[in-house]
Amino acid sequence: MREKVLEFLQKEIVVEHIPGAVIHVSHKGNVILQEAVGNRVVYPEKAPMKLDTVFDLASLTKVVATLPVVLKLMDDGEVRLDDRVAFFLPDFANEGKDHITLRHLLTHTSGLPAHIEYFKGKLNTEQVLDRIYNQPLVYKTGEKVVYSDLGLITLYKVIEQVTGEPFEQYVKREFFTPLEMYDTGFNPTFGSERYAVTEYNENLQAYKTGIVHDDNTEFMGGISGHAGLFAPVKDLANFAKMIENNGSYNGKQLISESALHLSRKNYTPFDSEYRGLGWILKSPSYSSCGDYFSNKAYGHTGFTGTSIWFDPEVDLQVILLTNRVHFGRKLPILRLRPRLHNIIRSHF
Secondary structure, rough: OHHHHHHHHHHHHHHHOEEEEEEEEOOOEEEEEEEEEEEEEEEOOEOOOOOOEEEHHHHHHHHHHHHHHHHHHHHHOOOOOEEEHHHHHHHHHHOOOOOEHHHHHHOOOOOOOOOOOOOHHHHHHHHHHHHOOOOOOOOOOOOOOOOOOOHHHHHHHHHHHOOOOOOHHHHHHHHOOOOOOOOOOOOOOOHHEEEEOEEEEOOOOOOOOOOOOOOOHHEEEEEEEEOOOEEEEHHHHHHHHHHHHHOOEOOEEEEOHHHHHHHHHOOOOOOOEEEEEOOOOOOOOOOOOOOOOOOOEEEEEEEOOOOEEOOOOEEEEEEEOOOOOOOOOOOOOHHHHHHHHHHHOOOO
């Protein structure tokens, strides 16, 4: 399998679908593949990808930071899925949104729009939240899945309201430190040689290096519930190990087994895109985990070219980290991910 996977990634590098990648595959708790291929930067000058390269995780932030915190707050009796968002953030009730719950935000069924370019107005966090509070719904709540960054930005504010402390501080203490994810966080401060470089930015007149790729998050100070997290593969592997081990890591229970079980249920059987709490589930429509992963599979992707998938049926996890946006916002990643996962899953 190793040779086939690396050969596949090398072909994708040659045709410039990705500059490089770090791939991690674990089966039955054993790491069977962990390799870095290609380059972490091509322009203006090539530099090789390494195993300790730090990636902008983009929307993996939603399941690596935001989801675990919400599940912990549920374990601690601080919140429940059917709590109304407006209970914590009264202004969110504007424009007829008083009925929306945390469950709706986590399953992307709130009725909020997918994405709004707040960055064009250089809006900071409070200004973005104010816009969301006064945002009318674009479809009826609970009727279909519309993957919404706005919902996860809102959830980030709910978390801060409940915990009474900055999101990044809480998640670091409660999760990243006990998971030994020492190189994971928001607004990282490593030397430039550590990063998988992302997209060229006109304002910077340079490629983004260690600066969050998501434009809204950049103007929100680099921290949000939908994007902003940076990490290398070894840290993500620790997170994945905790998820597979029913919330336990090094003998410490960080999230309950009940919470994780709940997060993997299908809350959107009425849609072609199946959604758990935070997680994308293997769906009848397009799945980035390919054709062979079982119906029990769950995972998530990030716009920069990252993904993480689990298949409990065969005890398999696959972490793919790329910085495909270094070459712009092209679409080849949409075919790359499922074909790669097909190669891997065909061996189990």
